[in-house]
Amino acid sequence: MKTKHLLYTLTFACMSWSATSCVDILDVAPMSSFSDEAVWSDLALSETYLNAQYANLWAESMKGTRFAHFTDEVFQKHTYGSENVTQGLLNCDTYAIGWDDTMWDPWGTYYGYIKSINLFLERIDEVPGDEEWRNWQKGQALFLRAWNYHMLYSLYGRVPIVDHTYGLNDTFEEVRADMDDVAAFIVKDCDDAAALLPVAYPDNSDFGRATKGAALALKSRVLLYQASPLFGNPSIEKWQAAADAAHDVFDLNEYHLQDINTANVVADSKAVGDEYGNLFLDPENPEVIFEKLYDPKYGAGENMSYLYQAPCGIGNGFQGWGNFNPTQEIADFFQNADGSAFVPQSYCEAPAGTMPSIWQGREPRFYAAFILDGDTWGYGDGRREVEVFRSGEEGVTAGKDSDQGEYWWNASNTGYSMRKFLDPNYNSAGTTMHSTPWFFIRLSEIYLNYAECQLQLGNVEGAEGAREYINKVRRRVGLPEIQSGADVWAAYYYERQAELVFEGQRWFDLRRWKKMEECYSKPVTGIAIYKYKDGTKRYWTGNEVSVRNFAGVAGAEAHYWLPVPRYELRRSPLIDAKPYE
Numbered sequence: 001m002k003t004k005h006l007l008y009t010l011t012f013a014c015m016s017w018s019a020t021s022c023v024d025i026l027d028v029a030p031m032s033s034f035s036d037e038a039v040w041s042d043l044a045l046s047e048t049y050l051n052a053q054y055a056n057l058w059a060e061s062m063k064g065t066r067f068a069h070f071t072d073e074v075f076q077k078h079t080y081g082s083e084n085v086t087q088g089l090l091n092c093d094t095y096a097i098g099w100d101d102t103m104w105d106p107w108g109t110y111y112g113y114i115k116s117i118n119l120f121l122e123r124i125d126e127v128p129g130d131e132e133w134r135n136w137q138k139g140q141a142l143f144l145r146a147w148n149y150h151m152l153y154s155l156y157g158r159v160p161i162v163d164h165t166y167g168l169n170d171t172f173e174e175v176r177a178d179m180d181d182v183a184a185f186i187v188k189d190c191d192d193a194a195a196l197l198p199v200a201y202p203d204n205s206d207f208g209r210a211t212k213g214a215a216l217a218l219k220s221r222v223l224l225y226q227a228s229p230l231f232g233n234p235s236i237e238k239w240q241a242a243a244d245a246a247h248d249v250f251d252l253n254e255y256h257l258q259d260i261n262t263a264n265v266v267a268d269s270k271a272v273g274d275e276y277g278n279l280f281l282d283p284e285n286p287e288v289i290f291e292k293l294y295d296p297k298y299g300a301g302e303n304m305s306y307l308y309q310a311p312c313g314i315g316n317g318f319q320g321w322g323n324f325n326p327t328q329e330i331a332d333f334f335q336n337a338d339g340s341a342f343v344p345q346s347y348c349e350a351p352a353g354t355m356p357s358i359w360q361g362r363e364p365r366f367y368a369a370f371i372l373d374g375d376t377w378g379y380g381d382g383r384r385e386v387e388v389f390r391s392g393e394e395g396v397t398a399g400k401d402s403d404q405g406e407y408w409w410n411a412s413n414t415g416y417s418m419r420k421f422l423d424p425n426y427n428s429a430g431t432t433m434h435s436t437p438w439f440f441i442r443l444s445e446i447y448l449n450y451a452e453c454q455l456q457l458g459n460v461e462g463a464e465g466a467r468e469y470i471n472k473v474r475r476r477v478g479l480p481e482i483q484s485g486a487d488v489w490a491a492y493y494y495e496r497q498a499e500l501v502f503e504g505q506r507w508f509d510l511r512r513w514k515k516m517e518e519c520y521s522k523p524v525t526g527i528a529i530y531k532y533k534d535g536t537k538r539y540w541t542g543n544e545v546s547v548r549n550f551a552g553v554a555g556a557e558a559h560y561w562l563p564v565p566r567y568e569l570r571r572s573p574l575i576d577a578k579p580y581e
Helices: 043-054 106-126 131-156 179-196 212-227 236-250 269-281 305-309 328-333 364-369 443-457 466-476 488-499 505-512 516-520 566-571
Strands: 074-076 288-292 324-326 347-350 438-442 524-531 537-546
Touching (some): 106 566, 212 443, 328 537, 443 488, 466 488
Antiparallel strands (some): 347 537, 524 537
């Protein structure tokens, strides 16, 4: 039976163990309950220690600041320190990029996770018991260390490679390794993990653990980064290695894109968009390679999507904080349902009860991405029309979800709310947590990774060419294929952003392509909507919401990376502060 790769987190678990069977990933008992000697003499207890390392994986849906905010996709209403990135304020004393653990101090947080994993890897070989079980645990730990190092690599580039724990009397003499050496270390951990891990686990008690596919997919991402301009000197050899790594995932024959009904994509692309959006609610989605789930019964690692994404007005399924506001730029970005380019409009109007022309006939992923004024949303008796409109004249009451409504302070600044990742059938007034999964890596990304490598290698046509892998992603949502002779690079850039929108990938893409200056050269804008007595609504786009500053204090070249925190420079004199100091 095929086992998907799901991550659950919670605060406590059953305290009964079996020394002869695997411990469910839900079992995250406090390790202080056991002596050090006990943990490293029982595979059930060592696996419980390992489960706690899974709990340290931060999904974007847990956070009050998401990477998408640092791009042209999202404006974050409540900044939570993210202005250090968007206004160019980063330096070695000001290094937070948000308020969540991995955003407040990414350097210290990820190295803290790595320290715990290094301890596990130092002790696991001495734990007696079944060799296969022990190897699976070791493989998972190697993958988790690679995951944390890949986050450090993507944010800082050059980082110290620490593969062991330090004693109280040991001298710390680490330096920041060259970027290629960091990538090689991560790749080796991925290869070693893949050699130990199964393609799928035989027992559902292992539901959620890293697999061979997860290790190979992470390797694909890291090698794609390494081949990109920001990370050094791109070469044919690097692009080929990244292409080969992506193909290793395909060769497992374990994942595929879930089909959706696109027969009426032009006539009713919104219905197709709803079906596409449901893919992100399904933990059994067959394209998922590595993901995180949330147990609805407990509070650790909460999925905060409803809090930060739902419209602000009254009602079950509403009353969000309006934190992640999709921009007009990303709304204008999506193609039409027939594959033609959308032509932005600065103004339009629509009669009562109709959708404005600027939102009609767009491709399915547009509708999966946004909650729009006039959409029906909410749960049970709270289900109602979304009202973002302002009062256009005296006698017209402003919309419940508008910046003139009762909860105006949480209204979207751009006029859009983020729909992707929200379950429309979730009872937000109930007693269970929102448990929509977060997909860390899925097959669409690996298809697109491969397409980029093939473009760089000049392999455009044929069954293994870039155009075919771009079209694999387009076909799933019913868009016309990119034809021979078309601008395949433009098609690739479009497809990567449209398919992975809001998933946190674009900031890393813009950085590795060295296109952040271009992104920040334009203001963030939104839409203003006014309703009149006869029900007519008028729509003005291009309303400036924010101006960003990439060069900032330290300069553009520095701001492609996060700064090493001052506390680390003080206690580790061999670690340099480049490019900030």
